[in-house]
Amino acid sequence: MIVFDLTCPQGHIFEGWFDSNESFEEQNTLGLVRCPVCDDSDIRKVISPVALKKSQPVAQTGQETIDYQRLAKEVVEYIKTNSEDVGAQFAAEALKIHYGVAEKRSIRGSATADEEKTLKEEGVEFVKVPFPVSEDDNKTN
């Protein structure tokens, strides 16, 4: 058995037990995983810094030695492998998904301050992550 921290679009966080990651993905695809609070089936895994920290035991020296850079890198890698890069079209795509015009999926990209404001006004949930900017990413801007 494996336990995941899960969350719904309303931000309720709960634990789910599954045989495996594949089992979770399968059940979630079928809409069988539901929020115990609001019964929403649009469930996704919480990327928890605590969970990431747990997976990397740190020697108990009395000193907090959290490797934040490595943590950030892992989060970025997770996002990169679990979302579609839509670049500067992020705001437009997020709105389309929000209104059901486009297929529901995880996307990532960049948004201007104005676009972020619009997304917030429309009630679109998004998370800002400080991506380390690489040479390639720069070219798309």
Ligand SMILES: [Zn+2]
């Ligand atoms: Zn919920």
